[in-house]
Every structure is written in C-alpha cells, then in structure tokens.
Amino acid sequence: MKKKVIASLILTTLVSSLFVGCSKEKDTSASAGGKTTEIVFWHSMGGVGGESINKMVEDFNNSQSNIKVTSQYQGSYDDAINKMKSAQQGNAGPDVMQLYDIGTRWMIDSTYATPIQKFIDAEKFDISSLEPNLLGYYTVNDKLYSMPFNSSTPILYYNKDAFKESGLDPEKPPKTFDEIKEISQRLTKKDADGKVSQYGYSMAIYGWFVEQLIAKQGQTYANNENGRKDKATNVDFDKNGSAVKVFKLWKELFDSGNFGNFGRKTSDTQNAFIAGKTAIMIDSTSVLNSVMKGINGNFEVGTAFLPKLSEGDKGGVSIGGGSLWIMDKKDEAKQKSAFEFVKFMVSSEQQVFWNKSTGYFPVTKKAYDSAELKETLTKYPQFQTAIDQLHESPLESRGALLGVFPEARQTIETNIESMLQGKMSPEEAVENSAKTINAAIEKYNKTNK
Structure with a gap:
C-alpha cells in the first residue's frame, strides 16, 4: 500500500491518574508497589x-x-x-x-x-x-x-520559479482543473529533439487521489452514506458520475502530452518534482518536509488546495x-x-x-x-495551506469506510493504467472498477456479518 497524510487534546485527568501529560518530571506515586x-x-x-x-x-x-x-x-x-x-x-x-x-x-x-x-x-x-x-x-x-x-490530506505543490519563467503569476496557483489544463501547456518544456524536459502537471496513479477528487465534488464513494449509516453494499461512484469525471480528466491530461505519468509510486512523482521534471504535482501534506529538504532551495515551492473539477464543487478533502x-x-x-x-x-x-x-x-x-509550531509555520508557510484546507472541508467529505479498501484502491489503479494504455475508455474503466469492487464488497459482507 502506498503511503499515504493532521489538533489537540486538553488533558483532564484525575489527580490519582497515572498519566502526567507532558511533564518532564518522573512520576513515582504508583510505583511504590513495585509493579510496572x-x-x-x-x-x-x-x-x-x-x-x-x-x-x-x-x-x-x-x-x-x-x-x-x-x-x-x-x-x-x-x-x-x-x-x-x-x-x-x-x-x-x-x-x-x-x-x-x-x-x-x-x-x-x-x-x-x-x-x-x-x-x-x-x-x-x-x-x-x-x-x-x-x-x-x-x-x-x-x-x-x-x-x-x-x-x-492531499495538496497541490507547484514550482514558483517555473511559473515566473512561463509568465504565470507565482502567487496565483490553479484552483480548478480547467486552469491546470491551460497552464500545464505553458509550463511544459521540450528539448531541441522534442523530448519533454519538464511536464506541466503530474500525479501518481494512486487510488487515494481518486477518492479525494470524488469527495471534492461533494459526492460519495460508496452507498449507505459512504458506509457510515450502515455497511456499504456497493460503490456509488459509477452511478453518481463522479468517477467518470475523474477518469476522463486523467485521460485528457495524459493525452495532452503535458502530463507526466511517473507510475504508481508517489515517491517517483515527488522525485520528479524535486528534480524539476514536473512543475506541479498533487501529493500528501505529510511529504512537505522531505520535498523541501530535497529541493534544498533550488527553487521556491508554493502550495494550494486540491483543485476542483468544476467551479461549483462544494466538497472538501478527506484525511x-x-x-x-x-x-x-x-x-x-x-x-x-x-x-x-x-x-x-x-x-x-x-x-x-x-x-x-x-x-x-x-x-x-x-x-x-505553541511557539515552536509557530516558528515551524514561519519557516514553512507552505504547510498553512494544509491547515486551512482541513478546516474548510465539510464533515461530509470525511471519506468512505470499506472492509475491502486496499483491494479497491488496487483495482482503481489497475484500471487507470489500462485506460492510459488505451485498452479501455474512461467509462469502461469505471464500470470495470465498480464491478470488481462490488464483488469484493459482497464477498466481504457475507464473511463479516
């Protein structure tokens, strides 16, 4: 499984509690009996x-x-x-x-x-x-x-220096995928022999991203309120049209030649971004530190919310x-x-x-x-994007519960690869994904009543 990416807690314990919070003093009050x-x-x-x-x-x-x-x-x-x-x-x-x-x-x-x-x-x-x-x-x-x-959660990472070189405003990251389509064309660079040296946009073939883009549309991945009202008995994404929008978008970006496909491993897309081989990527907030260290000041990094598929989308992101x-x-x-x-x-x-x-x-x-976290945010203001996006996401976007989610993600990824290879249309890829996942859900529910 790929990796995949954050809030506090007031400690209200009784005086007799064994827990001493974050105190650096050692509590020996209950050790008199010698039992640990x-x-x-x-x-x-x-x-x-x-x-x-x-x-x-x-x-x-x-x-x-x-x-x-x-x-x-x-x-x-x-x-x-x-x-x-x-x-x-x-x-x-x-x-x-x-x-x-x-x-x-x-x-x-x-x-x-x-x-x-x-x-x-x-x-x-x-x-x-x-x-x-x-x-x-x-x-x-x-x-x-x-x-x-x-x-x-997933956020958008972009190379501000590449934006400037392409005549784009580095303080105006894309908010929708329509904007990504437009600016990725301007950001894509080719060598003299026509080989792409920098793609405009990339994202790994990762089932989590599909789930997030469905949630961003304000739609559900599975029935029974995403498996929260009751166990999910089948997926919803093939019926509500949300997955077809995602798959069509993916194929369109890929066919444009401005989309860098670096496979299923998110680390491969991260490395491409760090090396300047793609100007924009979508990835987890949890990789911000490693991305910043990898870039090591070679270019300025900007972050933004996960883009909307349509301007009117009201959904958010799930953790x-x-x-x-x-x-x-x-x-x-x-x-x-x-x-x-x-x-x-x-x-x-x-x-x-x-x-x-x-x-x-x-x-x-x-x-x-805390002063320490404020200092971190001052050093890495890019992380404020993740905090703001989390707080602005409606609870309804919290994500689905499935007993077969690992298998479901792999199914989605396999069908995306087949679609990009021209073996099936976006509609067929969605239909095939739903059929396989629904069969797995049915088998799981019979076993886990």
Whole structure:
C-alpha cells in the first residue's frame, strides 16, 4: 500500500491518574508497589517517522514509572494486519496498534479492538480540542473507535520559479482543473529533439487521489452514506458520475502530452518534482518536509488546495494516514495503561514534535498555540495551506469506510493504467472498477456479518 497524510487534546485527568501529560518530571506515586505494567505498541512507520515514534515512546517511559511501552516496527500496514491476524489466535498481538485509515471498517468488524470511546466515557475525557475533521473519520455511529495520530490530506505543490519563467503569476496557483489544463501547456518544456524536459502537471496513479477528487465534488464513494449509516453494499461512484469525471480528466491530461505519468509510486512523482521534471504535482501534506529538504532551495515551492473539477464543487478533502487502536486482550490494566499512552501521543507537546519531525497534522488544536509550531509555520508557510484546507472541508467529505479498501484502491489503479494504455475508455474503466469492487464488497459482507 502506498503511503499515504493532521489538533489537540486538553488533558483532564484525575489527580490519582497515572498519566502526567507532558511533564518532564518522573512520576513515582504508583510505583511504590513495585509493579510496572508493560505494553507493546506496533507501528508501521519507517525512516524519520519510526525514529520519531521511538523518541516519543522513550519520552513517555521517562515521564513516569508505572507503564513501560515497547515499540515494535511491523513493516507496512498490510504486513501489520497479516501479523495481527496470526497473533490473535494466541492472544499474542500488541496492546496498541497503529493502523491506516482504510483499515477502519475491517478493524471494527474484526472485534480485535476496544472502541476508544469506552475509555473517553469512563474518564469523562475532554476531546473538544481535537480536530473535529480528524475525529470525524474514525467516528462511526457517534462512537470514536480509534485515536487519530498520523493524519494528512492531499495538496497541490507547484514550482514558483517555473511559473515566473512561463509568465504565470507565482502567487496565483490553479484552483480548478480547467486552469491546470491551460497552464500545464505553458509550463511544459521540450528539448531541441522534442523530448519533454519538464511536464506541466503530474500525479501518481494512486487510488487515494481518486477518492479525494470524488469527495471534492461533494459526492460519495460508496452507498449507505459512504458506509457510515450502515455497511456499504456497493460503490456509488459509477452511478453518481463522479468517477467518470475523474477518469476522463486523467485521460485528457495524459493525452495532452503535458502530463507526466511517473507510475504508481508517489515517491517517483515527488522525485520528479524535486528534480524539476514536473512543475506541479498533487501529493500528501505529510511529504512537505522531505520535498523541501530535497529541493534544498533550488527553487521556491508554493502550495494550494486540491483543485476542483468544476467551479461549483462544494466538497472538501478527506484525511489519510492512520490512527491508534487499543486492542482487546482481556486485560483491563493493560488497556487503561494503553489509553494513558495514547493520550500522551496526542498531547500538544508530542504533536508539535510529531508535526515538526514528519509533516503530519497536529491532532490537537492547542498545538498551534505553541511557539515552536509557530516558528515551524514561519519557516514553512507552505504547510498553512494544509491547515486551512482541513478546516474548510465539510464533515461530509470525511471519506468512505470499506472492509475491502486496499483491494479497491488496487483495482482503481489497475484500471487507470489500462485506460492510459488505451485498452479501455474512461467509462469502461469505471464500470470495470465498480464491478470488481462490488464483488469484493459482497464477498466481504457475507464473511463479516
């Protein structure tokens, strides 16, 4: 699965609580009995993300003496799910697990986890300072199942220097795809032999982008209110016309010769943008830090909202990334300790560190009041775009829940590739995608009643 991309939390715990928030003093109040609860945390963050998580876990362990968390990297999200399925047979899985957004329906149906709402209600824990659009994705039937952690949305990145060279206003990024069609022609450069040296626009062949462009139209991906009123029984995107608009647009841009197709790996499109081989790209907010470091001042980067397909579109964007789940291992002490750890991970101090280190949204709104985050936004004003876009997105755009989402994304991507290769029309690609995904949904629902 490709990667895929952010809010605060006021800590209202009782004096007797084991949790000490972000205090740097070590709490020994409950260690007199000599008992330390040990919990295991599975995550799927490699590189800088993994290093940051290890630092946060270390800080949590040093902040008190009652709980010890062991952090364990499990590979990709899909790898972690497969390991979870095997571990559950012997109740040997983790106590806390990071899982990608599209695994939400599957995790709920598996009953492997305890809804985090249980612990919020028991403590009367105040979640009002958490970002509502992030909470909204993981809330089903008014119950919060997991805690948002690494959250991101797609934004438009553009090369301001390339805009200036092409006679375009670098302070006026495209707001619609009609504008992208127009300016990508001006931004595309060719060598003397006619070979394109810089494309006007690019985006990876990524199912997440299709979902986002459907949401941007204010349309649903699946029925039953995107699988939130009840389990989805089929997709909606083939009936409401939203996917056909996206596929037609994709094909039109590709056929124009001004669209750089660098395949399914988002990192390949990122590298093309960094190298100046494409002037505009769409990608996750979570890659802003790595993009800026890669460019290293070679040109000025601008960011903008995800463009609209039509001027009148009223939709917004949905979050990507992942959340933290408290697993049900029938051990109340470990579950309570897991909740203390989860609260620490989404506290304002930790979320400021997380954002600065990785580029994911702070989960807590209080984080934006910190001098450190204000300094980061001053250094990287491009990230303000992501914050503004998140806040302006209606809750209705929060995205669908499907038990077969990983398979659905791969299906979409396969059909887009076939369409670009001229093997099928946009209409046929959408129809074929819907047929395959609907069959997978039907099979899943029969198995997971």
